[in-house]
Every structure is written in C-alpha cells, then in structure tokens.
Amino acid sequence: MRIGRFIRAISPGGEFLNATPVVAAAPFSRLKFFLALSRTPHGLLDLATPALAALLWLGALPSPAVAALGLLTAFAGYTAVYALNDLVDYRVDREKIREGGLQADGSYLDGALVRHPLAHGLLTWKEGLIWAGGWALVALAGAYLLNPVCAAVFMAGCLLETVYCLLLSVSHLRTLVSGVVKTLGGIAGVFAVDSSPSPLFLLLLVLWLFFWEIGGQNIPADWHDLEEDRRSRAQTLPVRYGPRGAGSISWGCLCLSVALSPLVLGLSPARLAWPLLTLALGCGIYLLLLPGWRLYRSREREQASALFNKASYYPLAILLVILAGFMS
Numbered sequence: 001m002r003i004g005r006f007i008r009a010i011s012p013g014g015e016f017l018n019a020t021p022v023v024a025a026a027p028f029s030r031l032k033f034f035l036a037l038s039r040t041p042h043g044l045l046d047l048a049t050p051a052l053a054a055l056l057w058l059g060a061l062p063s064p065a066v067a068a069l070g071l072l073t074a075f076a077g078y079t080a081v082y083a084l085n086d087l088v089d090y091r092v093d094r095e096k097i098r099e100g101g102l103q104a105d106g107s108y109l110d111g112a113l114v115r116h117p118l119a120h121g122l123l124t125w126k127e128g129l130i131w132a133g134g135w136a137l138v139a140l141a142g143a144y145l146l147n148p149v150c151a152a153v154f155m156a157g158c159l160l161e162t163v164y165c166l167l168l169s170v171s172h173l174r175t176l177v178s179g180v181v182k183t184l185g186g187i188a189g190v191f192a193v194d195s196s197p198s199p200l201f202l203l204l205l206v207l208w209l210f211f212w213e214i215g216g217q218n219i220p221a222d223w224h225d226l227e228e229d230r231r232s233r234a235q236t237l238p239v240r241y242g243p244r245g246a247g248s249i250s251w252g253c254l255c256l257s258v259a260l261s262p263l264v265l266g267l268s269p270a271r272l273a274w275p276l277l278t279l280a281l282g283c284g285i286y287l288l289l290l291p292g293w294r295l296y297r298s299r300e301r302e303q304a305s306a307l308f309n310k311a312s313y314y315p316l317a318i319l320l321v322i323l324a325g326f327m328s
Contacts (some may be wrong), residue, residue, distance in 0.1 A: 007174030033122045034131050035105070036087055036114040043078040045109075048316040049182070050189030053205055053297050055322050058193045059269030066146070070192050073142030076135045077154055081161050081181075083132035086118045088165035094296070096228045109309045146192040153188040157181055169233060173242040175218050182213035189275065208260040213251030215309025216288055219246050234263045243299035254292040258284035262316070266270035272325045279324075283317040286310075 054070065056064060059113065060072070066104040086093065093116045114120065118128045143150035160181045167174035183206045190197045190205070222229065222236035224247060229239050261284055265272055272280070292305040 014212055028150060030123075031226050033114060033117040034127075036117045037123060037128055038079040038082045038135075040079065042083055042109050042312060043075070045312050045316055046185065047071065047074050048080045048319045049185040049209065050192070052315050052319040052322065053186035053189035054193045055319070055326075056205070056264065056268040056270055057197050057201060058270065061326060062193050066193065069142055069146060070189070073139055073146060073150070073168070073192075074189075076139035076142060076183070076186075080132050080136035081137055081157055082134070083128060084158060085117055085165055086129050087125065087132060088162055089116075089168070090125060092117055092168060092232065092234070096225075099228070099231055105275035109305075109312055118135060127304045141262060143188065143192075146188075147195060149191040149195070150188045153184050153191070156182045156210045160184075167235070169235060172235045172237050174235065175222075175237050178218045178229065179210040179214045182217065184210040185209075198267070201264070204264045204267060208257055211253040211260070212288070212311065212314060215250045215257060215292060216307060217315065219250040219253075220304040220308035220311070222246075223295075224301060224308065226301070247296040247299055251296040254288045256312075258288055265318075270322055270325055272322070273328070276321050276325050276328075280318055280321045283314065283321065285315045287317060 051072065051074070061067070078244060097116075097119055114122060117123050118125060123131075138156055140151055143154045160177055163176050164177040167177065186205050186209050187202065190202065219237050223238045223243070226236075226238045226243075228234075229236050237249060241249065256280070261280060262277060265277055265280055287310045291303070291310045295303040295307050
C-alpha cells in the first residue's frame with residue numbers, strides 16, 4: 001500500500017494509467033525513446049566506473065562469469081536509475097517544455113537521442129515505469145548474485161536518486177546527494193569482487209568519484225539548463241551562486257579529483273608502473289582540468305557542455321589505462 005501511494009504521489013495525477021503516446025511509431029523505432037529515457041549513450045560510459053573500481057581493487061581481471069554478470073547488472077542498474085530520474089521529474093520537465101526549454105542539443109551528451117522523451121509525450125508514464133521497474137529487477141537480482149551488499153547499494157542508489165529529484169525546488173545542497181549516488185557504482189564494483197575491501201581504499205575511491213561527479217558532471221549539467229532552472233525556481237549550484245561561483249566550485253572539485261587519482265591508483269593492488277600513472281594523470285588534465293578551466297574563465301554554456309562531455313569519458317580513460325597495465 002505504501003508503494004502504491006508513493007507511485008501515485010510522483011505520477012502525473014494518475015494520468016499514466018490511461019495515457020497513450022503522443023507520437024505513434026513502430027516498435028523498433030520507439031526503442032530509441034526508451035533508450036533516451038535511460039540516457040543510454042551516457043549510461044554506457046558509466047559502465048566504466050564499477051568496472052574500473054573492481055579492477056583497481058582486485059588488481060587482476062575477474063572470472064568471465066563475474067565479469068559478464070557484473071556488466072549486465074551495471075547496465076541494468078544505470079538504465080533503471082536514469083529512467084527513474086525522468087519519472088520523478090516528470091511534472092518539472094513538462095513545465096520546462098511548456099516554457100520552451102529542454103530543446104534538442106546535439107553538442108550535449110545527454111541530448112544525443114531525445115531529451116526527456118517522457119515529458120515530451122513520446123512515451124507514457126506507465127511505459128516508463130514498466131521499463132524502469134523491469135531493469136531494476138534485473139539489476140537487483142544480478143547485484144544479489146554478485147554480493148548481497150551490492151543489492152543494498154543499488155537500492156540505496158534508487159532511494160537517493162529519488163531524494164535528489166525531489167529536492168530540486170528545495171535546496172542546492174541536493175548536489176551532494178548526486179555526488180554520493182555516482183560513487184555507489186564504484187562501491188558496488190569493489191564489493192562485487194571482494195566482500196571485505198580496505199576501508200581506506202573505499203574512502204579514497206569515494207572522494208575521487210565524488211569530486212569528479214560534482215565538478216565534471218552535476219554542475220556542468222545544471223549549468224546547461226541554467227536559464228530554464230531560473231524560470232522554474234529550481235535550486236542548483238549555478239542558480240544559487242551564479243556562473244562565477246559555480247565555476248569556482250566546479251574547478252576546485254576537479255582539482256581535488258585529479259589530485260586524488262594518484263593516491264587511489266597507488267593504493268591499488270594493480271601496481272601500475274610510473275608511465276601508466278603519468279598517463280592516468282594526463283587523462284585527468286585533458287578531460288577534467290583543461291575544459292574545467294575554460295568554463296571557469298569563459299562562463300559560457302557551450303563550455304559547460306564541453307566539460308560535461310569530456311568528463312563523462314574520464315572513468316573509461318582510466319579503465320583503459322588499467323587494462324593496458326594488465327597487458328604489459
């Protein structure tokens with residue numbers, strides 16, 4: 001009963017029960033709307049985070065069975081959580097669209113397909129709920145098979161993502177919740193390969209990913225929607241502190257993340273050679289610090305999108321460095 005009341009509370013007035021899509025399309029062509037709902041291009045890049053964390057702590061490649069199950073579980077988890085974001089934010093996104101916001105932007109990674117297809121009427125709320133719920137069940141089952149701790153981490157991620165969305169008009173400190181959510185993928189990756197990892201390693205990993213998310217993902221994403229958020233009185237760091245303040249916070253977080261990377265990599269049993277550690281540091285400079293500095297100096301929306309896009313590739317870049325170390 002409580003779950004039912006919660007769904008009715010966040011759904012668009014119950015209209016999802018009988019709603020039909022505004023745009024009728026063939027099943028396969030409509031698949032892109034579901035993929036857009038889950039921001040799949042971004043979600044695929046996010047798969048690198050739990051994989052990276054697992055390899056860093058394990059110091060070797062996991063068994064094929066664990067690797068396959070982990071990949072499926074991570075894909076299902078990110079697919080479900082990104083869809084959950086749009087389900088909870090449905091009313092807010094609809095209002096932004098009515099005011100002319102959330103337009104297509106091919107230069108922005110999260111706009112590679114269709115931005116917020118649910119709010120645009122390309123999918124019904126019920127379809128979105130079934131899509132998110134189905135993938136959530138897959139993620140929960142896979143996480144439990146890997147390690148019950150991973151299942152608890154996934155459920156915590158869903159809860160925190162909901163809290164993050166509901167705080168949109170309440171507090172700009174919701175950004176901290178976003179930072180925590182993004183670290184959970186890495187935490188789950190570690191527990192998928194070891195039930196008792198080093199607390200120190202976990203702490204450094206969390207801080208590394210936390211500052212990367214705040215500086216390279218959350219602030220640039222909110223900056224991209226700054227004008228729309230101002231009109232809707234949303235509470236974000238760019239709205240609260242303006243471009244100058246948000247740029248300073250983003251730059252500071254990116255510097256902390258890059259500074260922490262040698263500590264995380266150095267503590268890893270992977271034992272990377274100095275050339276690879278230097279290469280990893282170079283990835284941080286190129287993908288985080290340089291675009292972050294350009295945003296700090298210019299305060300332009302286009303630079304926020306550029307930072308978001310490049311920062312999204314950072315975990316993948318570090319993952320490739322780790323794999324290179326295994327093959328050397």
